[in-house]
Amino acid sequence: MTIEPSSTTPKSSSVYTRFVGHQGVMVGAFIVLSIFVLALFAPILAPHDPYNQDLLARLIPPVWDSRGSWEHIFGTDHLGRDYLSRLIYGARISLLIGFGAAIISGLIGTIMGVMAGYFGGRVDMVVTFLITVRLSMPVVLVALAVVAIVGGSLQVVVMVLGLLLWDRFAVVMRTSTLQIRSMDYVAASQAVGCSTPRILMTEIMPNVVNNLIVIATLEMAHAIILEAALSFLGLGVQPPLPSWGLMVSEGKDMMLFEPWLITIPGVALFLLVLAINLMGDGVRDITAPENRN
Amino acid sequence: MLYYTLKRLGLAGLVALTVSFISFGLLYLSSDPAIAMAGETAADADIEAIRQLYGFDRPILVQYFDWLQRAASGDLGKSYYFRTDVSALIGERLPTTMTLGLCAITFAIVLSVPLGVAAAIRPNSFIDRVALFLSVMGQALPSFWFALMLIVFLSVSLRLLPVSGSDTWLHFVMPTIVLGYYAAPAIMRLTRTGMLEVLSTDYIRTARAKGLRPPVVLFKHALRNAIIPVVSLAAVQFGFMLGGSIVVETIFALHGAGFLAWESITRNDLPTVQGLILVFSLFYIVLTFIADLINAWLDPRIRIK
Amino acid sequence: MSENVLDVKNLSIEIPVAGGMLRAVDSISLHVEKGETLCIVGESGCGKSLTSLAIMDLLPKKAIRKVEEMTLGEMNILNFSEKQMSDVRGNKMGMIFQEPMSSLNPSFTVENQMLETLSRHRAIVGAEAKALVIQMLEKVGIIPAVKRLRQYPHQLSGGLRQRVMIAMTLLCEPQLIIADEPTTALDVTIQAQILKLMKNLQNDFDVGLIFITHDLGVVANIADRVAVMYAGQIVEEGSVFEIFDNPSHPYTRGLLSCIPVPGKIKRGEPLGSIPGMVPSLVGDFSGCRFSGRWSGDDEQKKNSNINLVAIDNEENAFKVQGSESHFVRFCCNECLEKSYNSKQRKAS
Numbered sequence: 013m014t015i016e017p018s019s020t021t022p023k024s025s026s027v028y029t030r031f032v033g034h035q036g037v038m039v040g041a042f043i044v045l046s047i048f049v050l051a052l053f054a055p056i057l058a059p060h061d062p063y064n065q066d067l068l069a070r071l072i073p074p075v076w077d078s079r080g081s082w083e084h085i086f087g088t089d090h091l092g093r094d095y096l097s098r099l100i101y102g103a104r105i106s107l108l109i110g111f112g113a114a115i116i117s118g119l120i121g122t123i124m125g126v127m128a129g130y131f132g133g134r135v136d137m138v139v140t141f142l143i144t145v146r147l148s149m150p151v152v153l154v155a156l157a158v159v160a161i162v163g164g165s166l167q168v169v170v171m172v173l174g175l176l177l178w179d180r181f182a183v184v185m186r187t188s189t190l191q192i193r194s195m196d197y198v199a200a201s202q203a204v205g206c207s208t209p210r211i212l213m214t215e216i217m218p219n220v221v222n223n224l225i226v227i228a229t230l231e232m233a234h235a236i237i238l239e240a241a242l243s244f245l246g247l248g249v250q251p252p253l254p255s256w257g258l259m260v261s262e263g264k265d266m267m268l269f270e271p272w273l274i275t276i277p278g279v280a281l282f283l284l285v286l287a288i289n290l291m292g293d294g295v296r297d298i299t300a301p302e303n304r305n
Numbered sequence: 306m307l308y309y310t311l312k313r314l315g316l317a318g319l320v321a322l323t324v325s326f327i328s329f330g331l332l333y334l335s336s337d338p339a340i341a342m343a344g345e346t347a348a349d350a351d352i353e354a355i356r357q358l359y360g361f362d363r364p365i366l367v368q369y370f371d372w373l374q375r376a377a378s379g380d381l382g383k384s385y386y387f388r389t390d391v392s393a394l395i396g397e398r399l400p401t402t403m404t405l406g407l408c409a410i411t412f413a414i415v416l417s418v419p420l421g422v423a424a425a426i427r428p429n430s431f432i433d434r435v436a437l438f439l440s441v442m443g444q445a446l447p448s449f450w451f452a453l454m455l456i457v458f459l460s461v462s463l464r465l466l467p468v469s470g471s472d473t474w475l476h477f478v479m480p481t482i483v484l485g486y487y488a489a490p491a492i493m494r495l496t497r498t499g500m501l502e503v504l505s506t507d508y509i510r511t512a513r514a515k516g517l518r519p520p521v522v523l524f525k526h527a528l529r530n531a532i533i534p535v536v537s538l539a540a541v542q543f544g545f546m547l548g549g550s551i552v553v554e555t556i557f558a559l560h561g562a563g564f565l566a567w568e569s570i571t572r573n574d575l576p577t578v579q580g581l582i583l584v585f586s587l588f589y590i591v592l593t594f595i596a597d598l599i600n601a602w603l604d605p606r607i608r609i610k
Numbered sequence: 611m612s613e614n615v616l617d618v619k620n621l622s623i624e625i626p627v628a629g630g631m632l633r634a635v636d637s638i639s640l641h642v643e644k645g646e647t648l649c650i651v652g653e654s655g656c657g658k659s660l661t662s663l664a665i666m667d668l669l670p671k672k673a674i675r676k677v678e679e680m681t682l683g684e685m686n687i688l689n690f691s692e693k694q695m696s697d698v699r700g701n702k703m704g705m706i707f708q709e710p711m712s713s714l715n716p717s718f719t720v721e722n723q724m725l726e727t728l729s730r731h732r733a734i735v736g737a738e739a740k741a742l743v744i745q746m747l748e749k750v751g752i753i754p755a756v757k758r759l760r761q762y763p764h765q766l767s768g769g770l771r772q773r774v775m776i777a778m779t780l781l782c783e784p785q786l787i788i789a790d791e792p793t794t795a796l797d798v799t800i801q802a803q804i805l806k807l808m809k810n811l812q813n814d815f816d817v818g819l820i821f822i823t824h825d826l827g828v829v830a831n832i833a834d835r836v837a838v839m840y841a842g843q844i845v846e847e848g849s850v851f852e853i854f855d856n857p858s859h860p861y862t863r864g865l866l867s868c869i870p871v872p873g874k875i876k877r878g879e880p881l882g883s884i885p886g887m888v889p890s891l892v893g894d895f896s897g898c899r900f901s902g903r904w905s906g907d908d909e910q911k912k913n914s915n916i917n918l919v920a921i922d923n924e925e926n927a928f929k930v931q932g933s934e935s936h937f938v939r940f941c942c943n944e945c946l947e948k949s950y951n952s953k954q955r956k957a958s
């Protein structure tokens with residue numbers, strides 16, 4: 013796999029050709045889209061019912077193992093459930109968590125960040141303070157504790173992650189808004205008497221939306237990894253749901269004898285997160301290479 | 306500098322206060338702490354007794370200030386499960402986590418700062434691509450899975466390292482790698498961009514126009530300026546690491562504060578969880594405070610106003 | 611001509627850009643004599659700063675330098691390695707930059723940044739070095755110098771920083787100093803002080819000075835000789851009097867007409883300007899660099915009192931009759947025809 017460095021992309025070409033010419037974005041988009049299609053059509057594409065236990069067909073290795081068969085391409089888990097089907101249904105959970113958490117945290121963070129950047133003064137002080145407070149709380153620990161107290165479920169995990177991961181949105185939106193706010197065209201809109209909500213919607217938002225997309229993709233990846241970690245620790249999505257983190261957790265007791273039990277869901281997780289990150293990095297390279305770090 | 310320090314200290318105190326309130330409030334997320342303490346099956350009379358004993362029937366703010374007062378003097382309450390002082394419990398476990406955190410952040414810095422500098426000196430070169438590749442890979446690798454794969458390869462297949470425990474330094478090797486690699490990509494990228502930015506400044510051109518040798522230009526004039534934001538980031542990452550140690554310590558059965566957190570969360574041991582959140586947060590606050598002071602010291606523009 | 615501290619023949623600089631090679635500097639030749647100030651004048655983007663960086667061998671990595679001959683004093687520095695050049699830089703030749711605000715490292719004291727030059731080239735350290743630094747700071751008018759030694763750049767004003775830069779450049783008593791718009795970023799009053807200082811120091815140290823500017827007022831003040839650059843070429847070259855009294859290239863005349871002279875311009879009268887734009891120099895540029903930039907005057911009133919003598923082996927290059935040091939070059943025949951009629955031109 014190669015990653016196209018940003019500086020080789022000619023600046024003069026159109027955004028469209030730069031997207032197509034950017035290998036990272038294309039590879040990332042292809043993988044994400046594939047997983048998205050898998051998740052969307054899971055009932056059609058999955059060869060078996062992901063919840064159907066068959067205690068006689070437990071721990072069948074994948075097809076590339078000499079003991080494997082085409083009946084279960086990725087083998088079966090300790091309860092005899094088809095691993096490929098669970099993997100495909102698991103994509104739904106990861107994507108749902110990713111989108112859900114990114115939307116909630118994006119809403120919170122954007123509102124806070126844009127307010128702080130646009131109004132400055134006291135508002136900015138309060139928001140900056142809240143960001144500092146949020147950053148000083150250990151995410152994994154707080155998320156685990158809340159899930160443990162409230163009880164683990166898909167909805168709870170989405171809510172908890174959404175309520176915890178807004179910090180980067182707020183930080184980036186605040187700086188972007190600050191930059192745009194000092195532009196002459198914003199002053200011009202104020203001078204002709206545009207209302208504040210109108211300026212926010214027509215002048216500020218369109219100009220920070222690129223950054224918003226970048227952060228949203230990166231936070232999506234972040235949320236997916238965190239969900240997997242929570243589920244792995246047994247305090248996220250609860251069985252029998254086929255969360256990839258949970259699959260790794262269920263397979264880890266037998267990983268020394270059947271390493272594919274953790275390899276397969278782990279690789280899936282790695283690929284999805286990698287692909288989303290590649291897209292995010294690529295969008296940033298294309299739209300604002302100066303923000304790269 | 307003194308004014309700056311005091312201002313920064315005031316902010317840190319305020320943040321700490323807010324964090325303490327939030328971690329205290331966490332207790333009230335569950336419907337009734339008395340039930341949580343006594344267990345779902347406890348008799349009503351027992352629950353009422355506990356409520357009276359621990360003062361759960363008082364207004365929440367009164368309880369908070371009471372708790373805060375005791376927390377300030379080092380009393381974080383008694384663990385529901387271990388039946389001992391939470392502060393003692395955490396104090397006993399913290400050294401392991403600190404050792405792990407220090408090892409991990411050192412590992413991350415030693416790995417990523419030279420790589421970032423090398424990548425910045427020759428952008429788009431082979432080493433730059435390797436650095437970028439590693440950082441993209443590193444950011445996508447779930448640490449719990451990475452830890453398991455390390456166990457499979459290094460401990461089981463190659464028999465190089467012990468699987469779990471915290472008896473010898475060998476037990477710390479894999480946890481250090483797992484925890485450290487997570488922070489490395491961000492530090493590497495920031496070093497790289499920082500160096501790239503600094504290398505294109507006028508004062509670097511001046512340094513070259515003075516005929517200074519490339520190592521002096523690079524390490525004295527450039528790195529000194531590029532490293533300033535990296536210090537902040539490393540402090541932040543160190544703070545995150547302590548919070549993230551929960552996953553790593555659980556997998557490697559390293560008996561530190563992270564492992565304690567997992568134990569107490571799965572056992573509904575709320576005072577211990579509260580105490581841990583508070584301690585980890587305070588740690589982060591202290592770290593960023595120190596990092597800001599180091600920054601100010603490194604950057605004369607902040608130090609001398 | 612052995613008095614020349616710098617001799618450059620046929621320097622070209624090309625920069626790869628989207629769409630081809632940008633020929634930013636096109637075979638220019640220049641020399642500086644000992645104790646002489648050569649002003650390179652021209653508008654932004656004409657290649658004057660690149661020329662100075664090319665002499666220092668500090669061009670950006672992607673820029674390609676081609677040069678036939680380059681000597682500094684007795685040294686042929688044309689094929690010097692990076693290591694050899696770094697021995698020369700800051701030692702035999704120094705450079706002062708435009709932005710005093712950002713040209714000094716914010717993390718180190720004045721003392722630190724000055725001492726490192728001395729220890730690098732003269733191997734002088736300790737008290738002796740410090741004494742030299744203080745002496746030099748006092749020479750550039752920083753009095754008392756001791757107080758400034760321990761300060762950081764952000765604690766100094768722009769004028770003071772530029773004085774520090776000058777002192778730093780003079781520390782090793784170089785043969786040549788290149789100053790790239792050193793006064794542009796300063797207030798007018800400070801500008802005058804710095805100019806006067808540089809003039810005095812140049813006399814004291816008998817150093818060759820290349821002074822790059824776009825400000826003709828500064829040129830009149832400081833120059834011995836002037837080279838006028840336009841679109842990557844030197845279009846006219848001569849003593850400061852020759853250039854101001856007898857501008858022979860339409861571009862020079864255009865530049866001079868842009869200077870508002872108090873008393874001469876009347877209220878309501880527009881200030882002078884050169885119409886049009888500099889052409890893009892990307893790719894194989896062969897057309898006229900000056901097309902579209904003629905003011906009505908040039909075509910009607912040809913330079914009736916100036917006669918040109920052609921120079922051998924150089925197309926469209928002439929010596930102004932009656933002077934040994936005044937040259938003018940045209941990019942094409944068209945420019946030449948528009949400015950001078952055939953009666954004014956002679957073969958050598």
